[in-house]
Amino acid sequence: MGEVHKDSKLVAPDGGWGWIVVIGVSVVNLATRSIEPSFGLLFGDKLRGLGVETTGASAIMSTLDATINFSGLFVGPLIRKYSYRKVALVGSALSALGLIATFPAESMAHMISTYSIVGGLGVGFAWSSTFVALNHYFSKKRGQAVGLSMVGTGLGMLAMPQAVQLLLEAYSFRGAVLVLGGISLHAIVGSMLLQPVKWHVKTEKHMKIEETEQHESKGTECETQLPLVEKSDVAALTASAPADIEKQEPTGKKQSQHLFRIVSTASMLSHRRKVSVISSISSMDFTGSTAHVHTHVVSDDEDDHFGGLVMKKLGRKRSSAARNCAKKLLPTSEKKKVKDEPKLSTHPSHESYWKRVVHFMDLDLLKDPIYLNILFGLSIFYVAEVNFKMVVPFFLHDLGYTKQDTAFFLSMxxxxxILARAVLPPICDRVKITRRILFMIAAIFLGLSRSVLAEQTDYTALMATLVISGLFRGATLINFTLTISEYCSLDKLPAAFGLHMVAKGLFIVILSPPIGVIRDVSGSYPLCIHSQTLLILICVAAWAIEYIVTRTSSKKKKGATASTDNTVNDTDAQYVILIILWISKTLSTMPERYSIPLSSTAVRRTDDGSGQKHIVQTSYGKSRVM
Known part of the structure; x- marks a missing residue:
């Protein structure tokens, strides 16, 4: 019979203090990120006074985004060396310091050095650390946690435009910046709530039966038999055996009979009699594997000597065989984690400096083509998102709407x-569709709704399309970062998220200027918004192509090898096909729906100072009173 032991495993809390962490993350997001959409309202008059309105806004925001994203190079190593709590505290302090130090600014260089660089570095540290903390506290309810934590950003976006407008009227630019800097200090309080997860982990107990009798030891075979001892090894063992190992029984028959048989390692060990031999291989975890063993029927003493040689040879093959067997016995959901684990170097002393850097920063992730495609899609979507937020206030101003109107539009x-972020995460956690598929579906509708918005001029139509666009924006962003945590293991997540931020920074630097050129050359804000929709569709198309390629390759390997984590299930494949058909139809009809000749006009409202509104016909940058 066997002895029963209790074995424990630490699992994510999926609740408890985790919900306090969600509140802390919401506070950090509210204090550090909510001011960004109101940048034009806060800095607009100041930049106009300096004579660098458009150029200054573009330079400051581009530097801010680049700093936030390139801080990802340091996030992974810092979190690994210290903790996500300490990094979040430092980031929150830097974010508040950068904003407060901007209040006496009288030049664009001052704003860039304080608001963009110091503040951007702080926002990058704080944002990345909070995301890593959430992924440590939640596993099954991760989508709900991320969605609810993002409500803080949504609340900030709702309240901040009105608050900025009131602060500017009451305290002017300097006073408003100081008050907002004080609000951003609350991020430190939120960071304090990010306690180490080891203080709150749950212990999951399961039963483990350990066999005590030698002959009851039975193992489960791996999917493929592992030749722990090769035929060449058998020959070497036979040659090294004593010459007198072959003895004659009284009957005159030779006692050695060279037989090859496949035996379970566990059952082979159960036939051993000497404790010393068993102890020498006690650390070997071979149960369930098979070995080709060349056996001799010999006396006990010679059997011990020859068995020792066999055990010695088996010991040399212990590491590789045990690892291979363990990988094959792992469930499918765990295979990727084994794949992501760094391989041990056999010659660490000769490892080059570059290899040490790669290992320390987990740059081996860049060898994964699927991860690179995820980075490409998220980065190109991020470019469209950032530019849309920056363009919308100017687009509404070009249509003749006041600051109060613009603030109300942004608030709605x-x-x-916020509604989408609060309602959709529980639904997304329950549906059997991957986060990337959900992201792709929401992104398509988001891009199309923004293109429809670009063609509107009426107040009611603008309000309706902005509200719909906000719903799809929330549905998209709740799955934005989860596409990374869904693919990467938890130990790789800080580095994966840091590289993701760096990729976003690179794409912002590369693609934002061409989008600005489109606006400057054409003089058309609608055309600029349509170009952002095109970027979103490129993201969806890149991922759809990957799914098709992966699906095709997995079909070819079906039956020959086990399916991997990258294999697409049938439900996802159907959604991808529908998405591709939708994109094809959309691209084919866009020239008819959204053709924007430079001579076309848009209705604009303006005020001549007398308090009366007049209708003005705008030809994308050129206006005249009708």
Whole structure:
């Protein structure tokens, strides 16, 4: 019979203090990120006074985004060396310091050095650390946690435009910046709530039966038999055996009979009699594997000597065989984690400096083509998102709407955004569709709704399309970062998220200027928004192509090898096909729906100073009173 032991495993809390962490992350997001959509309202008059309105806004925001994203190079190593809590505290302090130090600014260089660089570095550290903390506290309810934590950003987007407008009227630019800097200090309080997960982990107990009798030891075979001792090894063992190992029984028959048989390692060990031999291989985890063993029927003493040689040879093959067997016995959901684990170097002393850097920063992730495609899609979507937020206030101003109107439009967009982030995460956690598929579906509707928005001029139509766009924005962003945590193991997540931020920074630097050129050359804000929709569709198309290629290759390997984590299930494949058909239809009809000749006009409202509104016909940058 066997002895029963209790074995424990630490699992994510999926609740408890985790919900306090969600509140802390919401506070950090509210204090550090909510001011960004109101940048034009806060800095607009100041930049106009310096004579660098458009150029200054573009330079400051581009530097801010680049700093936030390139801080990802340091996030992974810092979190690994210290903790996500300490990094979040430092980031929150830097974010507040950068904003407060901007209040006496009288030049664009001052704003870039304080608001963009110091503040951007702090926002990058704080944002990345909070995301890593959430992924440590939640596993099954990760989508709900991330969605609810993003509500803080949505609330900030809702309240901040109105708050900025009131602060500017009451305290002017300097006073408003100081008050907002004080608000951003609350991020430190939120960071304090990010306690180490080891303080709150749950212990999951399961039963483990350990066999005590030698002959009851039975193992489960791996999917493929592992030749722990090769035929060449058998020959070497036979040659090294004593010459007198072959003895004659009284009957005159030779006692050695050279037989090859496949035996279970566990059953082979059960036939051993000497404790010393068993102890020498006690650390070997071979149960369930098979070995080709060349056996002799010999006396006990010679059997011990020859068995020792066999055990010695088996010991040399212990590491590789045990690892291979363990990988094959792992469930499918765990195979990727084994794949992501760094391989041990057999010659660490000769490892080059570059290899040490790669290992320390987990740059081996860049060898994974699927991860690179995820980075490409998320980065190109991020470019469209950032440029849309920057363009919308100018687009509404070009149509003749006041600052109060613009603030109200942005606030209503934030309301629908918050609604989507609060309602959709529990639904997304229950549906059997991957996060990337959900992201792709929402992204398509987001891009199309923004293109429809670009063609509107009426107040009611603008409000309706902005609200719908806000809903799809929330549905998209709740799955934005989860596409990374869904693919990468938890130990690789800080580095994966850091590289993701760096990729976003690179794409912002590369693609934002061409989008600005489109606006400057054409003089058309609608055309600029349509170009952002095109970027979103490129993201969806790149992922759809990957799914098709992966699906095709997995079909070819079906039956020959086990399916991997990258294999697409049938439900996902159907959604991908529908998405591709939708994109094809959309691209074919866009020239008819959204053709924007430079001579076309848009209705604009303006005020001549007398308090009366007049209708003006705008030809994308050129206006005249009708």
């Amino acid at each position: 967009t934030a309301v629908s955004d």
